[in-house]
Amino acid sequence: MPRYNGFMPGSNKAEENNSLLLITFVHVTHCKKSVTNQIMNRTKPYGRFASVISTEGLVASSIGIPGLVKDKARSALFHIENRPSEKGRAALVSHFGGNLRELSALSTYSLRTGVHEYGGAPVTVNKGVFVFADSSDRRVFVLRRDTYADPDVGPSAEPVTPDDETTRYADFAIDPSELSRFAAAIQEIHHADGRVVNNLVAIDISQASALTPALPTVLAQGRDFYTAPRFSPDGGFLAWIEWDLPEMPWTKSSLHVATWDAQAGAISESRVVAEGDFSVSQPVWHPTSGELYFANDQTGYYNLYRYNLETGVTSPLLKDAFVGDFSSPDWTLGQHTYDFLTNGSVVAGHSNKDGTGAVSIIDPVAQTIELLVSGPIVQSLVTIGDRIYIVAGTPVSPISLSEVVIEDANKVSIKIVKNSTNEFDHLDIDAYAPKNPDHAPPSDSDLPPVVVLCHGGPTAASTPILSSRIQWWTSRGFAIFDVNYGGSSGYGRDYRSRLDGKWGIVDVDDVCNGAQYLAKIGKVDGNKLCVTGGSAGGFTTLSVLTFRPDVFACGASKFGISDLKSLSEFTHKFESKYLDIVLGTRNLSEEETLEVYRTRSPINYVDNIVSPLLVLQGSIDKVVPPDQAESIVSAIKAKGGVVEYVLFEDEGHGWRTAETIKRAVEIEYEFYLKIKINRLAPDGVNMYVKIESQNPLGSVKDRLALGVIEDAERRGVLKPGMTVVEATSGNTGIALAMVCAAKGYPFVAVMIETFSIERRKIMKFLGAKVVLTPKELKGTGMVEKAAALAKEHGWFESKQFANPANPAYHRQTTGPEILQSFAGKRLDYIVSGWGTGGT
Numbered sequence: 001m002p003r004y005n006g007f008m009p010g011s012n013k014a015e016e017n018n019s020l021l022l023i024t025f026v027h028v029t030h031c032k033k034s035v036t037n038q039i040m041n042r043t044k045p046y047g048r049f050a051s052v053i054s055t056e057g058l059v060a061s062s063i064g065i066p067g068l069v070k071d072k073a074r075s076a077l078f079h080i081e082n083r084p085s086e087k088g089r090a091a092l093v094s095h096f097g098g099n100l101r102e103l104s105a106l107s108t109y110s111l112r113t114g115v116h117e118y119g120g121a122p123v124t125v126n127k128g129v130f131v132f133a134d135s136s137d138r139r140v141f142v143l144r145r146d147t148y149a150d151p152d153v154g155p156s157a158e159p160v161t162p163d164d165e166t167t168r169y170a171d172f173a174i175d176p177s178e179l180s181r182f183a184a185a186i187q188e189i190h191h192a193d194g195r196v197v198n199n200l201v202a203i204d205i206s207q208a209s210a211l212t213p214a215l216p217t218v219l220a221q222g223r224d225f226y227t228a229p230r231f232s233p234d235g236g237f238l239a240w241i242e243w244d245l246p247e248m249p250w251t252k253s254s255l256h257v258a259t260w261d262a263q264a265g266a267i268s269e270s271r272v273v274a275e276g277d278f279s280v281s282q283p284v285w286h287p288t289s290g291e292l293y294f295a296n297d298q299t300g301y302y303n304l305y306r307y308n309l310e311t312g313v314t315s316p317l318l319k320d321a322f323v324g325d326f327s328s329p330d331w332t333l334g335q336h337t338y339d340f341l342t343n344g345s346v347v348a349g350h351s352n353k354d355g356t357g358a359v360s361i362i363d364p365v366a367q368t369i370e371l372l373v374s375g376p377i378v379q380s381l382v383t384i385g386d387r388i389y390i391v392a393g394t395p396v397s398p399i400s401l402s403e404v405v406i407e408d409a410n411k412v413s414i415k416i417v418k419n420s421t422n423e424f425d426h427l428d429i430d431a432y433a434p435k436n437p438d439h440a441p442p443s444d445s446d447l448p449p450v451v452v453l454c455h456g457g458p459t460a461a462s463t464p465i466l467s468s469r470i471q472w473w474t475s476r477g478f479a480i481f482d483v484n485y486g487g488s489s490g491y492g493r494d495y496r497s498r499l500d501g502k503w504g505i506v507d508v509d510d511v512c513n514g515a516q517y518l519a520k521i522g523k524v525d526g527n528k529l530c531v532t533g534g535s536a537g538g539f540t541t542l543s544v545l546t547f548r549p550d551v552f553a554c555g556a557s558k559f560g561i562s563d564l565k566s567l568s569e570f571t572h573k574f575e576s577k578y579l580d581i582v583l584g585t586r587n588l589s590e591e592e593t594l595e596v597y598r599t600r601s602p603i604n605y606v607d608n609i610v611s612p613l614l615v616l617q618g619s620i621d622k623v624v625p626p627d628q629a630e631s632i633v634s635a636i637k638a639k640g641g642v643v644e645y646v647l648f649e650d651e652g653h654g655w656r657t658a659e660t661i662k663r664a665v666e667i668e669y670e671f672y673l674k675i676k677i678n679r680l681a682p683d684g685v686n687m688y689v690k691i692e693s694q695n696p697l698g699s700v701k702d703r704l705a706l707g708v709i710e711d712a713e714r715r716g717v718l719k720p721g722m723t724v725v726e727a728t729s730g731n732t733g734i735a736l737a738m739v740c741a742a743k744g745y746p747f748v749a750v751m752i753e754t755f756s757i758e759r760r761k762i763m764k765f766l767g768a769k770v771v772l773t774p775k776e777l778k779g780t781g782m783v784e785k786a787a788a789l790a791k792e793h794g795w796f797e798s799k800q801f802a803n804p805a806n807p808a809y810h811r812q813t814t815g816p817e818i819l820q821s822f823a824g825k826r827l828d829y830i831v832s833g834w835g836t837g838g839t
Contacts, residue, residue: 224304239255319368387403402414434477642691
């Protein structure tokens with residue numbers, strides 16, 4: 001049974017293609033106290049509601065909190081903070097003394113790693129010694145602080161690895177013994193011939209002042225991957241995880257431990273702790289018993305186990321296997337969702353069988369579990385003594401860093417320490433149906449459009465956590481449908497394995513069946529279904545539009561996969577054999593494998609794609625390279641399909657900078673509105689749309705500009721050196737700025753002061769000057785100002801609203817193009833809309 005967020009499990013049932021769909025349509029109550037009471041209850045179409053969640057506010061107030069870091073020896077807490085407003089820089093924030101502040105000594109660094117391309121675990125700290133990786137030069141640095149009372153006092157960070165751009169480091173652990181000379185780490189070397197080698201290494205952190213730091217010492221090598229090095233509390237042992245291709249860390253991995261020599265920085269007497277037809281995750285040493293705890297999914301769910309070094313015995317932490325996950329697939333390094341209290345108990349964030357979240361306490365002696373708090377979906381958890389800190393969210397609260405406070409045996413409270421967003425100060429939210437108390441659709445309005453979200457991975461998951469990015473859409477009148485298709489994590493190993501061999505089939509069916517069922521029960525408009533996703537979710541989006549072309553009105557693929565063969569040849573090492581698992585090609589011949597690639601790749605069936613497609617891509621994406629986007633865009637254009645493509649410079653696999661995050665949301669929103677997200681034609685009727693977005697500046701107004709300027713030149717009213725002036729809301733001004741720049745005429749645009757800032761910037765980029773008029777004077781004011789400027793300075797006023805050259809150019813070009821496209825074909829009606837410029 002596929003899992004869906006937003007339309008959550010409830011009482012409505014339907015059998016669709018042998019999938020049982022359980023869906024409840026729930027609502028968003030927006031703006032507990034509205035800031036726009038003057039437009040209360042104004043009717044507007046779905047998708048065009050005015051929202052207090054602006055794109056600027058969405059980005060400016062949002063951060064990511066990818067992990068918590070603690071200095072256990074000094075009982076100090078830190079968190080990593082991804083900041084879109086600082087071009088995606090990752091900062092380390094201290095909680096010392098209850099005050100949140102970034103360490104100034106690290107303010108010029110970005111704590112991010114590129115190991116496995118997805119990174120994670122960029123910093124650790126012990127006894128005031130910070131070991132971290134900087135994303136700019138990939139070196140490892142050490143920062144030392146004698147006290148946290150004034151963390152700004154002390155020496156600067158110094159490198160402890162050579163200056164080598166081919167080598168990356170992550171997942172650090174500092175030897176806790178008295179010597180503390182070494183830090184264990186994962187090393188990833190990218191050779192010139194394309195080979196990538198991963199090692200477990202020891203870095204001598206005592207050489208921070210060395211002019212040329214020594215190369216790290218290799219502790220373990222020969223396996224394809226190593227992760228999670230963890231020292232025992234006494235510094236006598238080192239544990240780690242390793243695995244080989246074609247496995248992924250969540251399909252088959254093993255846990256190892258070895259004796260650690262703190263003086264030499266070496267290991268010996270290595271032994272296997274856990275190995276078999278299962279995966280392991282999150283090794284953590286018990287602080288007093290010396291036992292090694294870890295998660296293992298051999299029961300079908302990630303349960304917790306403990307390994308006794310003296311006896312060599314591994315035993316489950318609970319008497320009865322828990323039906324839920326205490327860990328999740330290790331897409332990134334450094335996952336940490338359980339820790340220890342001072343009495344030796346384990347406190348853990350976990351998912352339940354139904355995908356909901358909770359925090360519970362496990363008694364290792366009695367082998368029992370007790371619910372502490374229900375609801376939080378925990379992304380990170382650490383303890384400082386008996387203080388429990390989590391990064392988590394719920395369906396009614398966004399991701400935040402909070403303290404779980406056990407006040408007494410019967411009372412637990414959650415104290416927010418740091419929010420990831422401020423965009424919910426006005427909101428009282430239930431879930432993902434369109435709702436906005438300031439607006440309602442007209443009484444005769446149809447049902448709302450829905451945007452269906454396909455998460456990445458594909459072995460990842462969407463979680464029912466309140467998200468400002470989802471509410472950005474719902475507060476504008478869109479429904480959101482968040483799908484955990486077969487293969488998603490958080491529901492156990494069996495559900496995760498549903499996708500094995502069937503990627504591009506199971507996910508496509510789950511997405512389509514869920515969306516069609518919502519339309520069938522009358523909750524969304526079946527003619528206004530939009531689908532979108534990034535990475536693997538982009539592949540699902542493209543596959544839906546290709547292999548189920550009758551379902552969705554449009555789609556938006558973000559750094560999505562279009563060509564599986566190409567991906568298999570050029571993708572990065574971590575996922576280089578992942579296709580063998582999700583496509584079922586592990587035991588196939590080369591010819592059979594190529595046939596699977598061919599039949600599952602959207603690029604090979606472009607003629608099937610009939611719905612408009614938006615493609616967004618990062619220029620430096622190493623996981624899904626730009627050629628994946630550009631090949632399908634070119635193919636759709638070649639066959640005359642409707643596709644738009646936007647390449648974001650200096651962005652990788654996902655958006656990090658505030659400007660890109662903002663632009664991507666706005667572009668997607670405008671795309672959905674532009675194509676009306678609607679199939680207007682009745683059954684049996686073919687409807688076509690004249691798309692003008694391929695014009696030089698992306699608008700039909702490019703025709704207007706060229707037409708009126710060349711007409712004026714022919715009539716002699718526009719002479720070389722003259723200035724052109726026009727009143728415009730944006731697109732006509734952009735078009736005129738382009739034509740005037742090409743022909744050498746100065747151009748002045750007159751706009752109302754509230755009109756689009758982005759369009760002003762484009763015009764200025766093209767060399768135009770922009771004159772603003774007061775909003776109180778409305779459109780009449782800007783038209784009168786343009787006329788006054790033309791009269792005062794002898795400028796040429798193009799007068800788009802009254803110039804006969806405007807419609808004449810359409811009569812000469814647009815109309816004939818339409819008729820020529822239908823030469824020899826039946827054309828019964830032409831429907832034309834008109835806007836500000838007489839289009």
